[in-house]
Amino acid sequence: MATYTRNPQEGERLNPKPVLELNAATVRFCGDSGDGMQLAGTQLTNTSALAGNDIATFPDFPAEIRAPTGTKAGVSGFQIRFANSEIFTPGDQVDALIAMNPAALVTNLPDLVSGGILILNSDAFNAKGLEQAGYLQNPIEDGSLIGYQVFPIEMTRLTRLAVDGLGLGVKESDRCRNFYAMGLTFWLYGRSLEPTLRYIDEKFGKHPSIAEANRRALHAGYNYGDTTDAMVSRYSVQKASLHTGLYRNITGNQALAWGLVSAAERSGCELFYGSYPITPASDILHELVKLKNFGVRTFQAEDEIAAITSAIGAAFGGALGATASSGPGIALKAEAMGLAVMTELPVLIINVQRGGPSTGLPTKTEQSDLMQAMFGRNGECPLPVIAARSPADCFDVVHEAWRIAARYMTPVMLLSDGYIANGAEPWKIPDVNSLPAWQVTHPIGLSNGHGFLPYDRDERLSRPWAIPGTPGLMHRIGGLEKQDITGNVCYDADNHQHMVNVRANKIAGIARDIPLQEVQGPDHGRLLVVSWGGTYGACATAVQLMQVNGGSVAHAHLRYLNPFPANLGELLQRYDRVLIPELNRGQLRMLIRAEFLVDAVGLNKVQGKPFAVREVVQKIEEMLGSD
Amino acid sequence: MTIEPTLSVLTAKDFSSDQEIRWCPGCGDYSILAQMKKVLPTLGVPPEKTVFISGIGCSSRFPYYVNTYGIHSIHGRAPGVATGLKASRPDLSVWVITGDGDALSIGGNHLMHAIRRNIDLNIILFNNRIYGLTKGQYSPTSILGQVTKSTPMGAIDNPLHPLSVAIGCEATFVARSIDVNIKHLTMVLKRAAEHKGTSFVEVYQNCNVFNDGAFDYATGRDTKAETTLELEHGKPLIFGKNRDKGIRLNGMHPEIVSLNDGISEDDLLFHDEQADEPTLAYLLCRMRNPDFPEPIGVFRAVDAPRYDESLNNQITEARRVRGKGDLQKLFNAGETWMVE
Ligand SMILES: Cc1ncc(C[n+]2csc(CCOP(=O)(O)OP(=O)(O)O)c2C)c(N)n1
Ligand code: SF4
Ligand SMILES: [Mg+2]
Numbered sequence: 001m002a003t004y005t006r007n008p009q010e011g012e013r014l015n016p017k018p019v020l021e022l023n024a025a026t027v028r029f030c031g032d033s034g035d036g037m038q039l040a041g042t043q044l045t046n047t048s049a050l051a052g053n054d055i056a057t058f059p060d061f062p063a064e065i066r067a068p069t070g071t072k073a074g075v076s077g078f079q080i081r082f083a084n085s086e087i088f089t090p091g092d093q094v095d096a097l098i099a100m101n102p103a104a105l106v107t108n109l110p111d112l113v114s115g116g117i118l119i120l121n122s123d124a125f126n127a128k129g130l131e132q133a134g135y136l137q138n139p140i141e142d143g144s145l146i147g148y149q150v151f152p153i154e155m156t157r158l159t160r161l162a163v164d165g166l167g168l169g170v171k172e173s174d175r176c177r178n179f180y181a182m183g184l185t186f187w188l189y190g191r192s193l194e195p196t197l198r199y200i201d202e203k204f205g206k207h208p209s210i211a212e213a214n215r216r217a218l219h220a221g222y223n224y225g226d227t228t229d230a231m232v233s234r235y236s237v238q239k240a241s242l243h244t245g246l247y248r249n250i251t252g253n254q255a256l257a258w259g260l261v262s263a264a265e266r267s268g269c270e271l272f273y274g275s276y277p278i279t280p281a282s283d284i285l286h287e288l289v290k291l292k293n294f295g296v297r298t299f300q301a302e303d304e305i306a307a308i309t310s311a312i313g314a315a316f317g318g319a320l321g322a323t324a325s326s327g328p329g330i331a332l333k334a335e336a337m338g339l340a341v342m343t344e345l346p347v348l349i350i351n352v353q354r355g356g357p358s359t360g361l362p363t364k365t366e367q368s369d370l371m372q373a374m375f376g377r378n379g380e381c382p383l384p385v386i387a388a389r390s391p392a393d394c395f396d397v398v399h400e401a402w403r404i405a406a407r408y409m410t411p412v413m414l415l416s417d418g419y420i421a422n423g424a425e426p427w428k429i430p431d432v433n434s435l436p437a438w439q440v441t442h443p444i445g446l447s448n449g450h451g452f453l454p455y456d457r458d459e460r461l462s463r464p465w466a467i468p469g470t471p472g473l474m475h476r477i478g479g480l481e482k483q484d485i486t487g488n489v490c491y492d493a494d495n496h497q498h499m500v501n502v503r504a505n506k507i508a509g510i511a512r513d514i515p516l517q518e519v520q521g522p523d524h525g526r527l528l529v530v531s532w533g534g535t536y537g538a539c540a541t542a543v544q545l546m547q548v549n550g551g552s553v554a555h556a557h558l559r560y561l562n563p564f565p566a567n568l569g570e571l572l573q574r575y576d577r578v579l580i581p582e583l584n585r586g587q588l589r590m591l592i593r594a595e596f597l598v599d600a601v602g603l604n605k606v607q608g609k610p611f612a613v614r615e616v617v618q619k620i621e622e623m624l625g626s627d
Numbered sequence: 628m629t630i631e632p633t634l635s636v637l638t639a640k641d642f643s644s645d646q647e648i649r650w651c652p653g654c655g656d657y658s659i660l661a662q663m664k665k666v667l668p669t670l671g672v673p674p675e676k677t678v679f680i681s682g683i684g685c686s687s688r689f690p691y692y693v694n695t696y697g698i699h700s701i702h703g704r705a706p707g708v709a710t711g712l713k714a715s716r717p718d719l720s721v722w723v724i725t726g727d728g729d730a731l732s733i734g735g736n737h738l739m740h741a742i743r744r745n746i747d748l749n750i751i752l753f754n755n756r757i758y759g760l761t762k763g764q765y766s767p768t769s770i771l772g773q774v775t776k777s778t779p780m781g782a783i784d785n786p787l788h789p790l791s792v793a794i795g796c797e798a799t800f801v802a803r804s805i806d807v808n809i810k811h812l813t814m815v816l817k818r819a820a821e822h823k824g825t826s827f828v829e830v831y832q833n834c835n836v837f838n839d840g841a842f843d844y845a846t847g848r849d850t851k852a853e854t855t856l857e858l859e860h861g862k863p864l865i866f867g868k869n870r871d872k873g874i875r876l877n878g879m880h881p882e883i884v885s886l887n888d889g890i891s892e893d894d895l896l897f898h899d900e901q902a903d904e905p906t907l908a909y910l911l912c913r914m915r916n917p918d919f920p921e922p923i924g925v926f927r928a929v930d931a932p933r934y935d936e937s938l939n940n941q942i943t944e945a946r947r948v949r950g951k952g953d954l955q956k957l958f959n960a961g962e963t964w965m966v967e
Binding site: 046049050052195239241242243244245246247248249258261262265270272274291292293294295296297299301302303305306307308309310311312313314315316317318319321335336338339343429430431432468469470471472473474475476477478479480488489 | 674675704736939944946950951
């Protein structure tokens, strides 16, 4: 028998196992939060993207960083879907589940398709592990998994064997187990080991024995699939025909960070980012601190209030001032947002939403801060609200938010969510020279004989952005009501009425400066599905499926939530019924009903999880069938 | 900083705004404003490079009355606004104007962190031991037993002492002055402006409407020589109408001694504002009326790294090591693939 090389090449095997072609596959790694499941998922994501698939991912973190080992509270998961055509969601159900312990199995099994692949670390199915998961009997042995293709593998023992002789302790050896699981999964889907081997070199280069152990575990897992009789077939998912160009993977938070840096550079501003750590927004800060050579100034403030007020101070000085947080932190920023509205300074406020209220579900996704974004401030305090729909979209949305903020001298609220923030998808790398470019301008001298008028407005109702250092333009701004044009403190009744109206009209007027709402599908018909934010993928996929089946249904996904696109009201009238799926109790629906008197129907869920496509499909079917 | 030739002709008038001043007649804030306008033209910084940022309170109206750039922000948050501005615009001279409630109650957190970062701001706290703007509730510096609108039977919480707080936050410049002590206040404001890093100045300010006479002991013609003590670097601590009393250390404790009893100046405690350890400054700020004369002047002035400077140095350093950032390189780095 030929001895196989460490990185077996196709065709070298004596008895290559059959390869089954798939259009798409959904795989989920799950295990203890210390099991390295996020890394396993990220590596499968990268190698699949490099193989040319379209991908969508859904990392699912436990709330506790280190819940007791083996407990259900400590289960961490990472789901990835890769496909040979364009996809918008990481999949409703899982085709292959890799579960590292009983707790991971019991919490994730409901999502596995019947007949799906179930790879288990059988070493973890001991008395203690089973008890922690609440199993009375070992599911591997009691026949309860009969509807799946079960592969119980002694991953702990086999990993220890693979790394034997490198001088590693038991704990260190067991830490390589995720590479074993990766290797096996890579074999199953015909994935190259190369990107992960490069990763190991980069990450563990300084610790040769650990690097070698991880390499061995990876190969051991791969070879297990290849050589043992346990696995009978493997799968292949061909390249997707995406638009031509150079691609990379990007997560939502990374796209936000890169969007901020590039929007600042393209508009000729310095970037100042004030923030206070909070899940799931912290990674924006982690990305930006790496970019000091771009002149990025990051400030880890003492709290969210200082984070936004520092951004306001930086904006007064002429910078692109930005801050990001999640619900609880956004609540703390509310008063300062009012200051930014009153002083009419451009500031970007990013809310990476999570489950609420209060501390809520820190690591889970939700869309329940729309009302907070719209109205969560004292007084008549309008500001533009726009929302990203996917990880890569975050990049474009930041550019658009900054365009609006600087052109209209207003704070802008940008909504993302935990699902978008941590999820990854291929991003077609833009040519930097083709990114939006428009120079921010600051007045440099007096244009009249009356002294500087900080609240004199242009045709957009925007005021001049005069910055300190400019001789002759000294002025004071603040939270007290302003006299029209002069900006002096003014308590006059009619002036207040006028200024409230002006601030409202300024924001409403942005509707003239944003694209009209587009629809996917027929421009009139029986049903229009309206969505916003991170539910884009599920809604787009569901509507497409229904359209293929001949349903009279169209999809409008809103990027602009305040103001709404100018044609939205008219568009809503062209369909018999309107469905608004949201991960909240109907916040956009309430806005749309109030604004357009449309009797929209909701599909609402707050379980910390994104919509499954089938949930939206079911609702559409129900609505189409019911009239 | 190079001084532009036109600056030599700047006067207090160049720093006066056209806004009508709305403080109560007789309020101590007027004097602080007047001294500030005297000091500003002497600093070599033109009005357009000067920014005043305040919170909310009577004192926080201050920025409207100086013809510089300014933000009258929200209650307690001026240090945050000022930090963002100074960090991104190191070329500006940034002042923070705050009250005892603004700085130590709602804004206590921000004050603490601005000071420990030693960001180059001049923070002037107008201490009137009362909430002026909201019409007379007690503040964190109101004294035990103080009867106010919200403490009819007397305040029962221990007051904060602004300088103790500042020193506890490792302040590099700590000073105190008094609204009506015009010359002294001018000197202290100028010293604060010249210090690099956070300068923290407490100014005793009379609110003649809601807490009139709170500092009479320190300002009274007959009492002030006995109740205050002017600190001078390198000089012994001497006070009294006839400058015949001093402060001597007895172990760890200060004591008042008479210079006539065979005790010479050399036996006294000498002030050292540049001492590395803040121990002396802390001891001095715990000398309080009526047991001791209250020191005024500069308690502490030491040099330490500044947040704004370090932040900008890191940018310079990152550029030196990695080169100026290139967006296209950033986007294209790492694992990428081509779709044909
Ligand atoms: C968030 C918030 N809470 C409360 C107030 C009401 N308020 C305004 S000023 C002030 C206290 C001011 O006291 P101090 O800082 O000592 O300033 P002074 O008026 O004495 O100069 C209060 C409670 C406010 N403006 N904002
Ligand atoms: S209330 Fe007191 S502090 Fe406020 S302006 Fe009047 S006197 Fe001054
Ligand atoms: Mg006060």
